[in-house]
Amino acid sequence: MSVSILAASELVVVSSIPAGLAKVLALIISYCTAFLVLLWASLIIWTWRDARVRIPQRDWAILATVLVAVLWLPGVVLYLILRPPETAVNQYLKVFEAGMLNEYESRLRCPACHQPVRSDFLLCPCCGAQQRRPCANCSRLLLPQWRHCPYCAVPVAAREPVSAVAKRASA
Ligand SMILES: [Zn+2]
Numbered sequence: 001m002s003v004s005i006l007a008a009s010e011l012v013v014v015s016s017i018p019a020g021l022a023k024v025l026a027l028i029i030s031y032c033t034a035f036l037v038l039l040w041a042s043l044i045i046w047t048w049r050d051a052r053v054r055i056p057q058r059d060w061a062i063l064a065t066v067l068v069a070v071l072w073l074p075g076v077v078l079y080l081i082l083r084p085p086e087t088a089v090n091q092y093l094k095v096f097e098a099g100m101l102n103e104y105e106s107r108l109r110c111p112a113c114h115q116p117v118r119s120d121f122l123l124c125p126c127c128g129a130q131q132r133r134p135c136a137n138c139s140r141l142l143l144p145q146w147r148h149c150p151y152c153a154v155p156v157a158a159r160e161p162v163s164a165v166a167k168r169a170s171a
């Protein structure tokens, strides 16, 4: 009984809307629908592009895109939570940089005695020759021949060359 009364009252409300207002409402509804469809399509395209640069496996990228296509905004939220934090290119670059750094470290030799040293050594552990010295201003390690700190741009006081330090250390 109450349902039929409600339906009847709704009918009255709908039929009481002027034709002009009904047209405006229809326009707004169609505009909103078009916007939501475009948003849905844009989210699918965005997810596919983002997944392709973050996920090396194509199948997983397709799965992420299907998830967004089916679940819509909740799918985007799930994808944002679960997606890899870095792009595949960045991951590759990090591995590449680490490899380059290892290669560089393994080739570093003491200029005085040619024993292997590391880039963060202040002195050669074998002959005591100076390898690096900390910047008096920012404490980052500088090569002995540098006259200016490249990190904080402060001039470095001139010091003895490495060969002189090595000679004195070996004497
Ligand atoms: Zn040495």
Ligand SMILES: [Zn+2]
Binding pocket: 135, 136, 137, 138, 139, 140, 149, 150, 151, 152, 153, 154
């Ligand atoms: Zn500095």
